[in-house]
Amino acid sequence: MTQDFEYPEEHRLKHLEKPIKTWTGTLPTACDTCNNGLKSVFYDARTHHGVWGILCRSCFKLYGLGLGIGYGQEYDLETGRKLRG
Numbered sequence: 001m002t003q004d005f006e007y008p009e010e011h012r013l014k015h016l017e018k019p020i021k022t023w024t025g026t027l028p029t030a031c032d033t034c035n036n037g038l039k040s041v042f043y044d045a046r047t048h049h050g051v052w053g054i055l056c057r058s059c060f061k062l063y064g065l066g067l068g069i070g071y072g073q074e075y076d077l078e079t080g081r082k083l084r085g
């Protein structure tokens with residue numbers, strides 16, 4: 001038997017949620033690499049040059065090493081919430 005019926009889906013999911021990480025400080029407006037304005041998301045990521053910086057989506061694709069601890073994080077530009085990484 002499963003006890004699932006005792007717990008609405010939402011309730012169970014709350015226990016699985018990880019704490020939401022949010023960008024602290026002023027949200028960036030431009031990419032450190034190409035200086036273009038950021039759109040919808042930005043990346044705090046390590047590049048092939050070994051430097052960390054704020055990257056736009058296209059620079060992250062070109063120069064980013066990937067997502068994850070020690071590599072890079074993807075943030076929502078509007079809310080500063082960490083999305084991935």
Ligand SMILES: [Zn+2]
Binds near residue numbers: 036
């Ligand atoms: Zn860029």
